[in-house]
Amino acid sequence: MIKISKLIHDYIQRDEEGNPSGTIRAIDDVSLDVSPGQFIAILGHNGSGKSTLAKHLNALLFPTEGAVWVNGMDSRDQSLLWDIRQTAGMVFQNPDNQIIGQVVEEDVGFGPENMGVPTEKIWQRVEESLKTVGMYEYRKKSPNRLSGGQKQRVSIAGVIAMHPKCIIMDEPTAMLDPSGRADVIKAARKLNLEENITIILITHYMEEAIQADRVFVMDNGKIAMQGSPREVFSQVERMQELHLDVPQVTLLGHLLRKKGLEIPEGILTREELSDVLKKLKKGNRQ
Amino acid sequence: MGISLEKVSYVYEQGTAMQTSALQEVDLEIPDNQFIGLIGHTGSGKSTLVQLLNGLLRPTSGRVLYNGKDIHADGFDKKALRANVGLVFQYPEHQLFEVDVLSDVMYGPRNLGLDEAACKKRAKEALANVGIKEKYFKTSPFDLSGGQKRRAAIAGVLAMNPRILILDEPTAGLDPRGRDEILGLISEMKKNLSMTIILVSHSMDDVARYVERIVVMGHGRKIYDDTPKNVFRHYRELENLGLSAPQITYIMNTLRESGMDVETDALTVEEAAAEIMRKLK
Numbered sequence: 001m002i003k004i005s006k007l008i009h010d011y012i013q014r015d016e017e018g019n020p021s022g023t024i025r026a027i028d029d030v031s032l033d034v035s036p037g038q039f040i041a042i043l044g045h046n047g048s049g050k051s052t053l054a055k056h057l058n059a060l061l062f063p064t065e066g067a068v069w070v071n072g073m074d075s076r077d078q079s080l081l082w083d084i085r086q087t088a089g090m091v092f093q094n095p096d097n098q099i100i101g102q103v104v105e106e107d108v109g110f111g112p113e114n115m116g117v118p119t120e121k122i123w124q125r126v127e128e129s130l131k132t133v134g135m136y137e138y139r140k141k142s143p144n145r146l147s148g149g150q151k152q153r154v155s156i157a158g159v160i161a162m163h164p165k166c167i168i169m170d171e172p173t174a175m176l177d178p179s180g181r182a183d184v185i186k187a188a189r190k191l192n193l194e195e196n197i198t199i200i201l202i203t204h205y206m207e208e209a210i211q212a213d214r215v216f217v218m219d220n221g222k223i224a225m226q227g228s229p230r231e232v233f234s235q236v237e238r239m240q241e242l243h244l245d246v247p248q249v250t251l252l253g254h255l256l257r258k259k260g261l262e263i264p265e266g267i268l269t270r271e272e273l274s275d276v277l278k279k280l281k282k283g284n285r286q
Numbered sequence: 287m288g289i290s291l292e293k294v295s296y297v298y299e300q301g302t303a304m305q306t307s308a309l310q311e312v313d314l315e316i317p318d319n320q321f322i323g324l325i326g327h328t329g330s331g332k333s334t335l336v337q338l339l340n341g342l343l344r345p346t347s348g349r350v351l352y353n354g355k356d357i358h359a360d361g362f363d364k365k366a367l368r369a370n371v372g373l374v375f376q377y378p379e380h381q382l383f384e385v386d387v388l389s390d391v392m393y394g395p396r397n398l399g400l401d402e403a404a405c406k407k408r409a410k411e412a413l414a415n416v417g418i419k420e421k422y423f424k425t426s427p428f429d430l431s432g433g434q435k436r437r438a439a440i441a442g443v444l445a446m447n448p449r450i451l452i453l454d455e456p457t458a459g460l461d462p463r464g465r466d467e468i469l470g471l472i473s474e475m476k477k478n479l480s481m482t483i484i485l486v487s488h489s490m491d492d493v494a495r496y497v498e499r500i501v502v503m504g505h506g507r508k509i510y511d512d513t514p515k516n517v518f519r520h521y522r523e524l525e526n527l528g529l530s531a532p533q534i535t536y537i538m539n540t541l542r543e544s545g546m547d548v549e550t551d552a553l554t555v556e557e558a559a560a561e562i563m564r565k566l567k
Contacts, residue, residue, distance in 0.1 A: 045461040045462075045463060045464070046432045046460060047431065047432065171459070175455075175458060175459075177328050178327075178488060178490065178528065178530035179525075179528035180328060181488075182530075204459075204461050204462065204465075206462070244461065245462035248533040249533065249537050251555050252537060252555050252562075256559055261563075261566070270536060270537045273537065273540075273541070274546070275544075277546060277562065277566075278545070278546070280566065281546070
């Protein structure tokens with residue numbers, strides 16, 4: 001679905017007169033492959049390069065060196081720009097910057113309309129998309145009257161209406177309350193499982209990454225760690241070095257292990273922890 | 287002393303078709319020197335509440351008292367109130383604008399009418415309190431890193447010497463290390479300056495870790511006002527309000543439901559680990 005090969009991206013710094021004065025390397029030799037239908041999480045501290053990477057995936061930024069292919073399309077080929085953006089949709093952090101329509105259904109219809117989809121097909125797509133994210137009953141409402149989580153789901157519907165094969169979400173839950181966060185993550189999960197849409201989720205909430213098929217951790221423009229959530233979150237100290245965290249249940253398991261309990265690293269759910277502790281307790285009694 | 291709200295209600299666009307009741311009969315005491323967490327779903331009324339606390343909004347009914355005096359009474363010095371009740375908005379770094387960091391932080395005290403030397407002194411103290419070193423004082427605020435920008439913006443409010451500091455989602459958009467740093471800093475400020483801090487947050491994990499009292503807003507009303515341990519006992523009710531409990535509360539409840547006899551009121555991972563060890567021995 002997405003292939004990144006030896007990607008380098010330099011931002012040009014400019015002095016007060018606007019003349020180039022130097023460069024900052026935001027992405028430094030990154031290669032990765034994402035298969036169709038995968039759910040990928042990208043973690044990394046502020047300034048680690050993850051948003052820069054994400055913007056390459058729908059041709060908002062272009063490689064300084066190396067290449068990015070989206071569904072086989074090379075992003076360096078300007079003639080493919082619109083096809084790439086249609087294939088890989090993007091959801092940003094702040095829903096207020098992404099919603100333009102006066103009415104929810106108009107906002108969602110904006111994308112397909114721009115693509116030249118015939119009118120009756122647009123309405124069909126709008127209906128489907130809003131139903132997928134659970135916002136159909138709000139279709140006649142003004143987006144201003146919605147909560148942050150609802151607005152963000154409308155933004156996602158706007159992306160789905162363009163029938164993308166892949167959706168990149170750049171910290172979609174950063175500004176939401178707990179139930180808004182849960183709804184957005186649920187919607188992303190559903191798109192992945194039921195519609196087989198490839199999801200690339202960039203987040204600062206470690207617990208949102210535990211359901212991913214694969215986790216990439218960025219640091220200093222490079223991929224510092226990668227693997228299954230269990231493989232990545234097993235390395236508590238390494239994650240902390242990278243200014244990150246692990247889910248609290250993982251950290252709790254890690255602390256108990258340090259206190260001498262026989263608990264494996266990389267516990268990801270509370271049910272897992274409860275099972276392990278039950279077994280330990282039984283062992284103690286015998 | 288401090289701020290009290292007496293049966294405060296607030297209605298937006300009263301008398302129009304868009305009339306919305308944002309707050310209903312809220313009573314609240316904000317004493318000196320307390321670390322308070324204010325939580326609530328989007329639209330719960332917490333932003334309205336915050337704006338009532340420093341007089342940006344006037345209650346539709348009820349009274350807001352500062353040190354016992356009605357802040358909307360004739361002759362009340364609102365300027366002094368706003369200096370005493372500092373408000374740090376979400377993404378405060380978007381409000382940086384001066385040529386260098388020191389001037390930016392001096393902007394507030396200048397508006398209070400202090401002379402240049404006094405402004406400079408306050409700005410330097412505020413910057414020291416947020417951990418920004420002197421070598422950055424003449425740097426453009428736009429050249430600071432994300433975390434530093436946010437600290438400089440907080441210093442801008444701190445330089446007004448508020449007795450009560452309200453921070454609206456001060457960790458939004460920060461990575462875990464940045465979150466810990468800002469919250470650690472706020473905690474230090476609370477200790478060193480013995481001020482009241484009101485932390486408005488969506489992160490139950492953060493609130494559980496730092497504050498001594500939690501006020502929960504829901505649908506325009508005050509639902510809970512208690513210690514973190516007592517508030518998070520109601521985690522199912524919190525979920526119905528569009529909120530949640532800290533991750534650790536869920537973990538301990540799962541353990542208890544599965545037959546392990548642990549207390550469920552741990553607020554941090556360390557407390558939880560200690561409780562589990564105690565039960566396993």
